[in-house]
Amino acid sequence: MNYLRNLDRRLIFLIMGLAVAIPILLRFVPPSQVTMMDQNVFDAIEDLPDGSRVLISFDFDPGSQGELLPMAMSFTRHLAEKKHKIYFMCLWPLGEPFIQDAIKLLKEEYPDLKYGTDFMSFGYKPGGEAVIKNVVVDWKSLFITDSRKQDLNDIPLTANIKSAKAMDLLINISAGDPGTKQWIQYAATPVGIQMVAGCTGVQAPLFYPYIPDPLNGLLAAIKGAAGYEQIMIQNYPELGEPEFVKARFSSTAALQRMGPQYVAHLLMVLLILIGNVIFFVDRNRGAA
Numbered sequence: 001m002n003y004l005r006n007l008d009r010r011l012i013f014l015i016m017g018l019a020v021a022i023p024i025l026l027r028f029v030p031p032s033q034v035t036m037m038d039q040n041v042f043d044a045i046e047d048l049p050d051g052s053r054v055l056i057s058f059d060f061d062p063g064s065q066g067e068l069l070p071m072a073m074s075f076t077r078h079l080a081e082k083k084h085k086i087y088f089m090c091l092w093p094l095g096e097p098f099i100q101d102a103i104k105l106l107k108e109e110y111p112d113l114k115y116g117t118d119f120m121s122f123g124y125k126p127g128g129e130a131v132i133k134n135v136v137v138d139w140k141s142l143f144i145t146d147s148r149k150q151d152l153n154d155i156p157l158t159a160n161i162k163s164a165k166a167m168d169l170l171i172n173i174s175a176g177d178p179g180t181k182q183w184i185q186y187a188a189t190p191v192g193i194q195m196v197a198g199c200t201g202v203q204a205p206l207f208y209p210y211i212p213d214p215l216n217g218l219l220a221a222i223k224g225a226a227g228y229e230q231i232m233i234q235n236y237p238e239l240g241e242p243e244f245v246k247a248r249f250s251s252t253a254a255l256q257r258m259g260p261q262y263v264a265h266l267l268m269v270l271l272i273l274i275g276n277v278i279f280f281v282d283r284n285r286g287a288a
Contacts, residue, residue: 103119
């Protein structure tokens with residue numbers, strides 16, 4: 001008891017460091033439970049007829065990629081598995097590199113899908129909510145070319161599309177403004193486009209009032225991303241194979257990131273319990 005009472009805090013820091021590092025190195029996946037919200041997001045994509053048009057906007061930056069990049073890659077895989085037509089864009093300038101990452105994933109894991117016929121990218125356009133207002137009215141009044149400077153009229157996916165009203169589903173991955181709130185206010189609600197989203201943990205409570213209409217589902221932070229990955233592996237077992245798990249953009253990235261949190265939280269609870277035991281023992285001794 002005296003040893004625990006006088007334990008060097010540096011040892012506690014070391015133990016906590018190991019509790020975080022070891023699960024990362026071992027790719028530890030903790031037990032987790034899929035929520036109804038995770039399932040609703042999955043169903044919104046899964047229930048669309050194969051080959052549906054889906055607009056996905058990457059409205060986040062490197063500061064929030066720890067929470068949001070895994071779900072962005074999971075969305076991309078799911079859309080590819082369903083053979084949906086994917087339209088990438090972003091309202092954040094630093095979101096465009098993540099679109100390029102998603103395109104790399106498609107080229108590496110789904111080589112049969114071709115740019116221009118199965119997926120394409122509008123890239124970044126400044127203007128925030130003004131961009132959303134324009135794309136739901138007339139896409140080509142704002143976007144003349146795609147991110148590769150190709151004329152939209154020369155790309156099969158956009159040649160015969162006038163606006164975002166032609167989309168069957170809107171997906172937004174948001175770290176702030178502009179993001180999910182603006183897509184709900186200026187696209188999903190007035191136009192009636194079906195929508196799902198993923199966001200950081202601090203934003204999630206702001207969007208719950210929009211569920212289930214116009215927001216069909218919401219992935220909240222890394223926990224939501226992990227639940228979505230779990231459903232994906234249950235429905236597409238090949239994504240649980242080593243070639244996907246160990247890929248550059250792992251199919252279990254969010255589940256693996258839950259591992260350090262799970263172990264670290266257990267350690268914190270254990271330390272709190274030990275501290276309280278020592279406190280009550282010392283208090284009883286003092287009273288005696």
